[in-house]
Amino acid sequence: MTTTQSGVQTSGAPGTAASQRATAIAAIPSYQLINTFLNNSLYARRKFEPTACDFGFGNPHQMPQDEYVTALRDVLTPRNNEWFAYKTNLPEAQDAAAASLQRLLDVPFEPEHIYLSTGGFTAIALALKAVTDPGDEVIYSLPPWFCYEPILVESGLTPVKVKINTETFDLDLDAIGAAITPRTRAVIVNSPNNPTGRIYPPELLVKLAALLEDASARNGRRIHLVSDEAYNRIVYDGLRFHSPAEFYPFTLLAYSYGKTHLAPGERIGYLALPPTMPDRDQLQAVIQALQLATGWVYPNATLQYALPQLETFSIDVGRLQRKRDVMVDALAGMGYKAKRSEGTFYLYIESPVPDDLAFTERLAAKDVFVFPGIMFETPGFFRISLTANEDMIERSLPIFRTALKEAASAG
Numbered sequence: 138m139t140t141t142q143s144g145v146q147t148s149g150a151p152g153t154a155a156s157q158r159a160t161a162i163a164a165i166p167s168y169q170l171i172n173t174f175l176n177n178s179l180y181a182r183r184k185f186e187p188t189a190c191d192f193g194f195g196n197p198h199q200m201p202q203d204e205y206v207t208a209l210r211d212v213l214t215p216r217n218n219e220w221f222a223y224k225t226n227l228p229e230a231q232d233a234a235a236a237s238l239q240r241l242l243d244v245p246f247e248p249e250h251i252y253l254s255t256g257g258f259t260a261i262a263l264a265l266k267a268v269t270d271p272g273d274e275v276i277y278s279l280p281p282w283f284c285y286e287p288i289l290v291e292s293g294l295t296p297v298k299v300k301i302n303t304e305t306f307d308l309d310l311d312a313i314g315a316a317i318t319p320r321t322r323a324v325i326v327n328s329p330n331n332p333t334g335r336i337y338p339p340e341l342l343v344k345l346a347a348l349l350e351d352a353s354a355r356n357g358r359r360i361h362l363v364s365d366e367a368y369n370r371i372v373y374d375g376l377r378f379h380s381p382a383e384f385y386p387f388t389l390l391a392y393s394y395g396k397t398h399l400a401p402g403e404r405i406g407y408l409a410l411p412p413t414m415p416d417r418d419q420l421q422a423v424i425q426a427l428q429l430a431t432g433w434v435y436p437n438a439t440l441q442y443a444l445p446q447l448e449t450f451s452i453d454v455g456r457l458q459r460k461r462d463v464m465v466d467a468l469a470g471m472g473y474k475a476k477r478s479e480g481t482f483y484l485y486i487e488s489p490v491p492d493d494l495a496f497t498e499r500l501a502a503k504d505v506f507v508f509p510g511i512m513f514e515t516p517g518f519f520r521i522s523l524t525a526n527e528d529m530i531e532r533s534l535p536i537f538r539t540a541l542k543e544a545a546s547a548g
Contacts, residue, residue: 167283170512180506190505190533195482197399198526204450212442224438226253233445252424255404257367257393259434263408264389268361273322280513306335317352327365332520333485334478339379346385367393368481373458386413399452405436460523484521489544503536
């Protein structure tokens with residue numbers, strides 16, 4: 138026996154050690170960057186200061202919509218003694234979600250194949266665990282949403298990363314095809330894309346579907362497509378969003394209401410299987426088992442009650458588009474290479490210097506906070522969140538101009 142300084146006796150056996158899986162997740166570079174920004178950076182220390190211009194995370198910088206508050210308030214009063222009991226997939230919520238998808242995509246999704254989740258995050262995790270086994274490979278494109286890799290590593294899957302075309306922000310189908318091996322089990326596609334704002338056109342999705350069908354036949358093993366559609370209602374300039382589910386039957390669609398209502402802290406979303414997916418009924422019991430086994434990842438009862446009402450409105454997309462236009466026009470006028478995003482909250486801007494982290498730190502020193510491209514594994518860019526309010530945008534523009542001039546003189 139040994140005695141610690143606090144007087145507690147121990148047997149001398151080794152102390153508690155983190156699992157290899159948990160250690161691997163904590164070591165992911167993108168996770169470490171996010172953690173640093175959240176907890177140990179100038180952004181973490183100053184984002185609530187009155188002078189801060191926060192273009193970092195897609196968080197709200199104005200009060201929530203009255204409709205949203207009313208929808209939640211209306212379901213807080215219990216109607217019966219079971220109002221706050223355990224809830225799984227409430228039929229009323231499934232009906233509303235399926236009807237909404239039918240209107241958006243003109244695909245007859247069925248309510249029984251809508252699986253409610255605590256946001257899009259867990260919908261993606263459910264999709265992957267439903268169709269993959271530990272050791273399988275999952276392909277996704279860079280720049281990605283920075284949580285794909287942690288989700289995959291936690292599931293025992295191998296991330297396989299390919300780059301997009303940084304001129305068009307389109308998927309590189311040749312790169313995806315070259316990355317497919319006999320171990321490939323899924324491909325993740327995110328459209329409208331975070332961080333680029335690109336909406337992948339139908340002709341590209343048709344070619345992707347053909348590629349995956351051919352590869353599945355060649356491997357003798359089905360490759361599923363996981364479609365991350367958190368922003369499918371946030372589309373600009375009258376464009377129509379197209380889902381991969383319209384073209385590839387083996388698509389699992391993940392959606393989040395946190396983006397549609399700019400309320401990411403209220404966790405509700407779903408995983409949906411299209412009616413064209415063969416054998417989808419066999420996945421039903423599997424996904425329901427995963428909803429329980431992964432920590433009862435059903436949304437809270439009140440959010441499920443509110444979902445039919447939440448489907449009747451969204452945040453002001455026109456206001457987001459106006460903020461997009463102000464930012465793009467101003468930055469392009471200064472000399473930045475700035476593409477006009479087609480959807481999402483975001484702009485993905487080319488950094489005026491190769492070291493995007495150094496450039497974003499230059500902005501941060503003047504209380505303008507953006508995320509560097511290195512956080513999205515694509516150096517040479519930075520991301521702006523349009524959820525910043527108009528006052529932040531106005532105050533930031535002179536600082537963007539000064540930072541660009543300083544970068545040019547330093548170069």
